[in-house]
Amino acid sequence: MALRAKERLKVVFNHLDRSGVKVHTSFTSAQNVSHHHPVALKYTFDTDVLSPEQRLAYEENGFILIKNLVSEEDIDRFRNEFERICKRDVKIPGLVIMRDVSIAKSEFVQGEKAVTKLQDFQEDPEMFRYCSLPQILKYVECFTGPNIMAMHTMLINKPPDTGKKTSRHPMHQDLHYFPFRPADRIVCAWTAMEKVNRQNGCLVVLPGTHKGALKEHIYPEWEGGVNKMYHGIKDYNSNHPRVHLEMEKGDTVFFHPLLIHGSGMNQTQGFRKAISCHYASADCHYIDVKGSTQENISKEVEELARKRIGSDTTISFQDSWALRGRVVQGNRTSL
Numbered sequence: 001m002a003l004r005a006k007e008r009l010k011v012v013f014n015h016l017d018r019s020g021v022k023v024h025t026s027f028t029s030a031q032n033v034s035h036h037h038p039v040a041l042k043y044t045f046d047t048d049v050l051s052p053e054q055r056l057a058y059e060e061n062g063f064i065l066i067k068n069l070v071s072e073e074d075i076d077r078f079r080n081e082f083e084r085i086c087k088r089d090v091k092i093p094g095l096v097i098m099r100d101v102s103i104a105k106s107e108f109v110q111g112e113k114a115v116t117k118l119q120d121f122q123e124d125p126e127m128f129r130y131c132s133l134p135q136i137l138k139y140v141e142c143f144t145g146p147n148i149m150a151m152h153t154m155l156i157n158k159p160p161d162t163g164k165k166t167s168r169h170p171m172h173q174d175l176h177y178f179p180f181r182p183a184d185r186i187v188c189a190w191t192a193m194e195k196v197n198r199q200n201g202c203l204v205v206l207p208g209t210h211k212g213a214l215k216e217h218i219y220p221e222w223e224g225g226v227n228k229m230y231h232g233i234k235d236y237n238s239n240h241p242r243v244h245l246e247m248e249k250g251d252t253v254f255f256h257p258l259l260i261h262g263s264g265m266n267q268t269q270g271f272r273k274a275i276s277c278h279y280a281s282a283d284c285h286y287i288d289v290k291g292s293t294q295e296n297i298s299k300e301v302e303e304l305a306r307k308r309i310g311s312d313t314t315i316s317f318q319d320s321w322a323l324r325g326r327v328v329q330g331n332r333t334s335l
C-alpha cells in the first residue's frame with residue numbers, strides 16, 4: 001500500500017517537472033530524493049485518503065479545501081442548535097457565548113443577532129456531532145495520526161459590521177493559543193455553513209506560512225476596538241500573497257496551526273456562519289510557555305478562568321485545554 005502511494009507521488013513530481021510548474025526548492029530536493037528514497041513529507045501521513053497531489057498541496061501551502069464534505073442536513077441541524085442556544089432554550093456547561101465588542105455594552109441587541117461566536121460546545125452532543133463526523137475524521141487522521149482529540153470547538157457567527165470594523169479577525173496563527181506540540185500534529189477543520197465570500201468576510205490565508213515560526217501576537221491597534229482575545233501578528237509581511245477562501249455551504253478547509261490567516265469585515269447584512277474544530281494527536285504533550293511569545297495569551301486565559309470560577313482557583317493555561325479536550329478516535333494517550 002505504502003509503496004503504491006510513493007509510486008504515485010513520484011508520478012506527481014515527474015508530472016510537475018514536465019508541466020513546467022514551478023516547484024519550490026524544498027520540493028525540488030524531495031523530487032530528487034524520490035528517485036532513490038522515500039519522499040520525506042513532514043506534514044501528512046499516508047492513509048490513502050489524500051491523493052499524492054493533495055498531500056503535496058498541504059505540504060506546500062499548509063491548507064487544503066475539500067468541497068461538499070458536510071451535508072446540508074447536518075449543517076441545518078448545527079444551525080438549529082445554534083438558534084436554541086442563542087434563545088437560551090438550552091444551557092450547555094462550559095459554553096462561552098461571545099458578543100461583538102462594538103455591541104457588548106448594549107442591552108438592546110438580543111438573541112442570535114447579538115452573538116459573534118460560540119466557543120467550547122464540547123458538552124453539547126448535537127453540536128459536538130460535527131467533531132465526530134467520520135468524513136472529517138478521515139481527513140484529520142492524515143495530519144494527526146490515529147489517536148485524535150477534539151481540543152477546541154467554535155461556531156462563528158460573524159455579524160454585519162457595525163461600521164467599526166470589529167467584525168474583522170486579525171491575521172494570526174492558531175498555535176499562539178495552544179500550549180501543546182508538535183504543531184504538525186494539530187489541524188483545524190473549518191466548515192462553511194453557507195456561502196462565504198469576500199463580501200461577508202471569508203477566511204484569508206497566506207499560503208506556505210506554516211513553514212515559518214510562531215510569531216509574536218498582540219492586540220492590533222484598531223480605532224474601533226478589538227474583540228477579547230483576538231490577538232494579531234505584531235508584524236507580518238503584508239506583501240505576502242494572500243488567498244481568499246471562497247466556499248460553498250458544506251465545503252471544509254483543513255489548515256495547519258502555523259498558517260497565517262484572518263478574516264475580513266462582513267459587509268453584508270447577514271451573519272456569516274462557520275463551524276470549526278481544532279484537532280490534535282492525543283500523543284502531543286503540553287509545553288511550558290513561560291518566557292515565550294505565548295506568555296501574554298496564557299496570562300489572559302488564566303485571568304479569565306479566575307474571573308469565571310473564582311480568584312482562589314488555579315487553572316493553568318494547560319489545564320484549560322486538558323479540561324476541554326475530548327477524545328474522538330483512538331486512545332487518550334497524553335493530552
Ligand SMILES: CC(C)CC(=O)SCCNC(=O)CCNC(=O)[C@H](O)C(C)(C)COP(=O)(O)OP(=O)(O)OC[C@H]1O[C@@H](n2cnc3c(N)ncnc32)[C@H](O)[C@@H]1OP(=O)(O)O
Nearest residue numbers: 096097098099100101104105119174177226227228229230
Ligand atoms: C484558535 C482559537 C483559540 C482562536 C480564537 O478563538 S481567538 C478568540 C478567543 N476567544 C475567546 O476565548 C472568547 C473570549 N470571550 C469571552 O471569554 C467572553 O465573551 C468575555 C469577553 C469574557 C465576555 O463574556 P461575559 O462575561 O459573559 O460578558 P459580559 O457581557 O458580562 O462582559 C464582561 C466584560 O467583558 C466585556 N466584553 C464583552 N464582550 C467583549 C468582547 N467581545 N470584546 C471585548 N470585551 C468584551 C464587556 O464589555 C464587559 O466589560 P466591563 O463592563 O466589565 O468593563
Ligand SMILES: Nc1ncnc2c1ncn2[C@@H]1O[C@H](COP(=O)(O)OP(=O)(O)OP(=O)(O)O)[C@@H](O)[C@H]1O
Nearest residue numbers: 168169170171198199204220232261262263264265
Ligand atoms: N491593519 C490591519 N492589521 C492586521 N490585520 C489586518 C489589518 N487590516 C486588515 N487585516 C486583516 O487582513 C485580512 C483581510 O482583510 P480585509 O477585510 O481588508 O480583506 P481584503 O483582503 O482586503 O479583501 P477585500 O479587498 O475584499 O476587503 C483580515 O484578516 C483582516 O482582519
Ligand SMILES: O=C(O)CCC(=O)C(=O)O
Nearest residue numbers: 156158169174262263274
Ligand atoms: O471564522 C473566522 O472568521 C476566523 C476564525 C479564526 O480564525 C479563529 O477563531 O481562530
Ligand SMILES: [Fe+2]
Nearest residue numbers: 172173174261
Ligand atoms: Fe484562527
Ligand SMILES: [Mg+2]
Nearest residue numbers: 198263264265
Ligand atoms: Mg480590504
